[in-house]
Amino acid sequence: MTDARRPEGLLLDAMGTLIGLRRSVGSTYAAFAAEYGLKVDAEAINAVFPQLFRAAPALAFPGLEGAALLEAEQAWWIELIAGCLKACGHEGTLPEGLGPALFAHYATAEPWQVYPDVPDHLQRWSDAGLKLAVVSNFDQRLHPLLEQLELAPWLDAVVVSSAVGAAKPDPRPFQRALELLKLPAAAAWHIGDSPEDEAGARAAGLHCVLIERQQPAGTPGGSNR
Structure with missing residues (x-):
């Protein structure tokens, strides 16, 4: 059996582990809503977003x-955005174009930051x-996003829940990553920031290390957004 203290591979969570938001979800949603004629309080969105995200x-x-x-x-994200605005007092349908605009915004590097220690760690591990x-419990936007953030060259594989058809804590995303790396579970560790990371990794037979980052208000802690 491979020594768990000497892994041959690492599976890494994305949001809250490698990258995070530059500003709160509420401030971004409120700014975009204002462009479509809606006045929404950023702090109100920050208060409801984590609960609605986890309930989705x-x-x-x-x-x-x-x-x-x-x-x-x-469509998944637009429904969540609409739910946030409704919970903050907006009645009626979401203004046409607002949901797609926010979806496209989070596909760019602008709202995201790479945590300062990440490049050095990735280089050392490589x-x-x-x-x-x-x-990651994310969608296909993560692939070009990691390219834009200049993290992709260090990565041998990227697995997102939307494409694999299962989300952490289900073990299948981890199992798919191990298949792509051609490693048994005993030869890899997982590094993440949430209970879903820990439960999913253990279900897949992986040793798990949890870390904690400072994140903007409204970010669902340990959500792997």
Whole structure:
């Protein structure tokens, strides 16, 4: 059996582990809403977003791919955005274009930051010969986002829940990453920031290390957004 203290590969959570938001969800949603004629309090959104995010169905769509998967991903987020605004007092339907605009915004590097220690860690792990994969409860936007944030060159694989059809704490995203890295569970660790990371990793037979980051208000702690 491989010594758990000497892994051959690392599976890494994305949001809250490698990258995080530059400003709160509420401030961004409120700013975009204002452009569509809606006045929404940023702090009110920050108060409701974490609960609504956790109550939402898993961001996972078994059997979908291509354009159908992208459509399902965007619809998932637009429903969450609409729910946030409704909970903050907005009546009626979401203004046309607001949901897609926010969806497109979070596909760019602008709202995101790479935590300062991450590049050095990735380089050191890569130099040590470790295989590296991201496992995230996110959607296909993560692939180009990691390219824009200049993290992709260190990564051997990226697995997102929407495409694999299951979300952490389900073990399947971890199992898919291990398949792509061609490693048994005993040869890898997972690094994340949430109970879902820990439960999913253990269900997949992985040793798990949890870290804690400072995140903007309104960010659902340990949500893997």
